[in-house]
Amino acid sequence: MAEQTTKRKRPTIKDIARESGYSKTAVSFAFNDPSRISKKACSQILETAERLGYIPDPMARNFSLRRHLSIGFLLPQEIRYSLQNPYAQQVLLGIGSVCEKYGYTLTLIPPLNESVTEAVRNAAVDGLITMGMQVGMDIVSVMKTRLLPYVTIDGTPNEEMPSVNINDEMASYELMKTVLDFGHRNLCIISLGGDIFAEKATKMSLPQRRMEGFKKALSEVGVDLQDVPVLVSEPSLADGKLKGKEILNFNELPTCVVSMNDIVAIGCIVSWNEAGLSVPKDISIAGFDNIDEASCIMPHLTTVEQPAQEKGRLAAEALFKMIHKETLQSVHIQIPHTLIQRDSVKDLTSGQP
């Protein structure tokens, strides 16, 4: 009854003030700007703090200073998908290295109760980096209402949407052209899906932009995009394997599969190998991203190199500029891509003079 719970409580600045005989102000100065008080006061205060085990509460400090010292990375899908994708991992790495440089932490924000909007409302961050964000989404208005600076990677460049992109349409065009130049006409495309924004995708979404590039290359050789089967895969090895198997069940096996994503392409190769097929002898495949694994797997993957880390870095640098200037300037960064021709697409024209 009379027994008191021994729930220890952290000492606060007030306790240190009382115990050391100085004021809260003095304690605050001792930690933040010792030049404002006498040497004696400072040492007495710090000693008291040490003795009582006082560490200033980071949350209270941040609240008072109206900052978080953290930027958020809004995950476009459940964590297990987002972080499973090596491309996203590289982007994360790029963002992270900039955070490190500025002494910020990096907050990974998964959808809250399956609601990305809710997650953004509650995010305790100074700015946000998103992937694949498009204008008109609820999230955008929440970020604007919160006056939260944001940058989107792989989203739709727009005046109210600072962005970092490669030229996806051009890159896809080049990739498809390479495949077509090798004589492939019986194709299959694997598009991107699985993210939370997919259902609201507009014409200018990332998969759509890449599809436009494919379409252009196809039309140049007289193939109608409508006649090419299109699968949609989540960006994971597992789903890639699944799509690979699915393709094996086609009435007519394509001579080449073009995937918008290396990890899915690799999944295909793995499942085809398991089924006894040899790549590119029996079937060719091209990917997108040039993740590290693309040059490890046999055969080495023909793909488009896009500097994922660089994307993350640039987005983060732009975001920090906004945070420090406390204004929402609009930036659009486009960085170069490179077509990487390796061994996964067979040349059907060779030997035919």
Next chain:
Amino acid sequence: MAEQTTKRKRPTIKDIARESGYSKTAVSFAFNDPSRISKKACSQILETAERLGYIPDPMARNFSLRRHLSIGFLLPQEIRYSLQNPYAQQVLLGIGSVCEKYGYTLTLIPPLNESVTEAVRNAAVDGLITMGMQVGMDIVSVMKTRLLPYVTIDGTPNEEMPSVNINDEMASYELMKTVLDFGHRNLCIISLGGDIFAEKATKMSLPQRRMEGFKKALSEVGVDLQDVPVLVSEPSLADGKLKGKEILNFNELPTCVVSMNDIVAIGCIVSWNEAGLSVPKDISIAGFDNIDEASCIMPHLTTVEQPAQEKGRLAAEALFKMIHKETLQSVHIQIPHTLIQRDSVKDLTSGQP
């Protein structure tokens, strides 16, 4: 001169109270517990909030409620190393999926100004997961002083150090025994390094524990660990390649390299392939972790499977238990490992009856 900066300010709960004609309390209830006020009041307040573009400040809420809704993952080294390591990525994934489940964000905490201790002092989180933490480190006392719950993965199990581990000594013993059973005697070991705790490593650090396992297996066949060259590598593909090249310059090429880390083992294979060597014909190698890439690379890597995601998940679940019970109970979780024999270690005994 007279021009006022048009720095928009977010409306606060006070503004909504004034504008709607109700009190702060009423506004708070409208958002958090509408049953406490009348329907009319609630709708008027929410309407006013909508009109003025009011979203409750997450920081102020969290501060008031003494919570962060975020747990921290303390990166043992610079971000570019930590997140480059597929093993750590899997751990992260495991932690993240639990955060998602509880509606928490996951804060990646890089060393602050190269000081992990400073980073922990300032971390705005409800709990911490660390990797390779050992008793007696400064960080531990900071976490205890802050009354911050914590769990360590791959650290030294200890009464003041809740932990998640496999039996590293046993796993290493088994791995080394496999190599020795295949007749290898001319070995090289690649140990773990590069993390911020390395210099303070005690006898019970992770590399030391694994070394003990190696030592035991070696002694059983009469080999002294002292006679085995040991390299230390950061857990990255790049450093793995470097160590691979270094080994090629040995006076006598080992018949088998045993790495404490798959990513480093893969780096070795890549550099050996580039040098024209064939694995395991010319040189064998065994790894540790069984990352996805271990079964992609040729030859498939002989390694120890440890459930990295599961480690992250268990650590996070334990941490959430502590957070919700608001007490620092000590837990020690050990999970099983599996030896995975694949094709990267040549059987030197076959053909010799």
Next chain:
DNA sequence: GTATGATACTAAACCGGTTTTGTAACAGAG
């Protein structure tokens, strides 16, 4: 007609820091 309780609200305290404002003591300038 008064006590009782529920309803719907407000005022004020609180979370733990930082920062502005104020003041006493003292030094140096004129």
Next chain:
DNA sequence: CTCTGTTACAAAACCGGTTTAGTATCATAC
């Protein structure tokens, strides 16, 4: 000796919410 400026500190306001304690109104019970 007075004026001014500086030093070293304290008191109080502030950040933007939540929560406790309190009050007025009204319905119901007795």
